[in-house]
Every structure is written in C-alpha cells, then in structure tokens.
Amino acid sequence: MKLVDVLRLRLTDPVLEVIWDEMLAGWGTASDEERSMLRGWVRRKRDDFLAFAAECVDEEELEQYAALQYIELRAHWQGINNRLNYAMVTAGSTDPRLVYRSALMSQLLGALEGVLDPASVSRIMTFLSEPIVVRRRDEEAAA
Amino acid sequence: MSFFDPQILSQLPAASREFANAQPFGIVKVTDDGTVQMYNTWEAEMAGVAPRDAEGKNFFTQVAPCTNNRLVFGKFKDGVARGSLDAEFNYTFTYRMKPTNVVLRLVRDPKSKSNWVLVGKKN
Numbered sequence: 001m002k003l004v005d006v007l008r009l010r011l012t013d014p015v016l017e018v019i020w021d022e023m024l025a026g027w028g029t030a031s032d033e034e035r036s037m038l039r040g041w042v043r044r045k046r047d048d049f050l051a052f053a054a055e056c057v058d059e060e061e062l063e064q065y066a067a068l069q070y071i072e073l074r075a076h077w078q079g080i081n082n083r084l085n086y087a088m089v090t091a092g093s094t095d096p097r098l099v100y101r102s103a104l105m106s107q108l109l110g111a112l113e114g115v116l117d118p119a120s121v122s123r124i125m126t127f128l129s130e131p132i133v134v135r136r137r138d139e140e141a142a143a
Numbered sequence: 144m145s146f147f148d149p150q151i152l153s154q155l156p157a158a159s160r161e162f163a164n165a166q167p168f169g170i171v172k173v174t175d176d177g178t179v180q181m182y183n184t185w186e187a188e189m190a191g192v193a194p195r196d197a198e199g200k201n202f203f204t205q206v207a208p209c210t211n212n213r214l215v216f217g218k219f220k221d222g223v224a225r226g227s228l229d230a231e232f233n234y235t236f237t238y239r240m241k242p243t244n245v246v247l248r249l250v251r252d253p254k255s256k257s258n259w260v261l262v263g264k265k266n
Binding site for chain 1: 204208209211212214232233234235237238239240241242244
C-alpha cells in the first residue's frame with residue numbers, strides 16, 4: 001500500500017472522529033458553536049496535510065513531509081500543553097479552549113505517529129523535548 | 144489538604160504492587176532518570192495505559208509526555224539532583240485521553256532514594 005493511502009486510512013479513520021466528538025462532548029461549558037469551531041480547526045489541520053499528500057507523487061518526499069508535519073504538530077501541541085499547564089500551576093485554572101485543543105491535537109498526533117517510522121519518532125521526540133540543551137551545555141563549558 | 148493520607152508517604156519505600164493497587168489514587172514509582180518501575184491500576188485506568196505498557200518506559204517523555212517540561216520533569220530532575228523532592232501542584236492531562244484535572248505530588252524518599260509520582264483527581 002502506498003504511503004498516501006496509509007495516511008488517508010489512518011487520518012480519516014472514523015474512530016478518530018468519534019474520539020474527537022466524545023472529547024468535545026465532555027466540554028460542558030462550551031456552546032455548540034465553540035465545539036463546532038474546534039472540531040473544524042482540527043479537521044482543517046488534518047485535511048490540509050492530506051491535500052498535499054494527495055498531490056505529492058514522490059514517496060520519499062511524502063515521508064519527509066509527514067515527518068515535518070509531525071514535528072510541526074508536536075511542537076504546536078507542546079506549546080499549548082505548556083501554556084495551559086503554566087496557567088493551572090500559577091492560577092489554579094486554565095482556558096478550556098486550550099485544554100480541548102490540546103486533547104484533540106494529541107489524538108491527531110497519535111494517528112500520524114502510527115504511520116511514521118518509530119526510530120524517526122523517537123529522534124524527533126528527543127529533539128523536541130530538549131531543543132536547547134546543547135546550547136546551554138556549550139555555554140556552561142565556555143563559562 | 145492533600146488527596147491522600149500523609150502517612151502513606153512513610154509507607155511508600157516498602158510499598159508492594161498490591162499495596163499500590165489498593166490505593167484510590169495514582170502511584171508511579173520511577174528511577175532517577177524517570178523510568179517507570181511500578182504503575183498502579185488507578186493510574187492505568189485514569190490514563191488508559193496498561194502497567195505492562197508503562198513499566199520500563201520513561202514516565203515523563205514516553206508515558207505522559209504532557210509532563211515533559213520544566214513544570215514537572217524539570218522539577219523532578221532538580222529534586223533528584225538535590226536529593227530532596229516534595230512538590231504538589233495542579234495539572235491537566237490531555238495527551239491522548241479525556242482532559243483530566245489532577246493534583247500531582249512528586250516525592251523522593253532520601254533513605255531509599257526512591258522516587259514517586261502521585262496523582263489525584265482534582266474536583
């Protein structure tokens with residue numbers, strides 16, 4: 001099976017949509033419009049990626065692009081996760097829109113992760129978890 | 144007021160899996176680098192991760208990557224480096240699970256040099 005077909009299969013799996021809907025249903029304080037906007041936001045992220053995947057005829061290019069998309073989503077998710085949790089720690093509460101955005105995005109990440117080579121995922125996660133450590137160590141060594 | 148009986152802290156170093164599984168909150172025992180040694184059933188059910196899938200992996204980077212930041216993993220690493228760790232704070236888990244508000248307690252027992260992540264649901 002071609003990578004584009006695997007991606008389409010995984011990312012448009014009805015189970016993913018069900019999980020998104022179940023998560024959004026748990027957002028008790030939201031209006032239907034807020035839920036719909038967030039659902040549309042995460043779907044657009046997926047659909048934009050799949051649109052390029054459909055156009056890309058080079059398998060290796062697509063593999064690289066899928067990894068780049070994973071990096072972009074993962075970095076975005078990490079930023080949202082940190083933002084919502086800094087608010088939790090400092091103020092004791094956080095913006096529910098961030099909470100549900102983070103949760104929906106993490107499911108999309110999980111679906112994409114299942115398509116990528118595990119060694120590549122591990123390498124990406126290691127880099128994204130400590131992107132500036134090398135610089136700090138260099139600075140310490142130079143001091 | 145904490146989400147568990149403070150006396151539990153003194154029992155943690157000798158805690159068996161049966162003891163941990165009997166508690167109404169999450170108990171995760173980790174090595175100094177964060178590798179999970181014990182993951183109790185409450186935590187497994189809350190996170191949707193089976194103990195066999197969590198044990199042997201790094202809690203902060205692989206099992207609960209939403210804790211891989213200075214707020215949690217940084218605090219943990221600083222505490223391990225100091226040889227002293229006892230911190231409790233509010234947190235929200237969202238990674239591939241229903242968003243859940245929790246209280247996290249990071250503890251190190253200096254005598255046994257064992258580390259614990261305790262997780263309680265926040266009402």
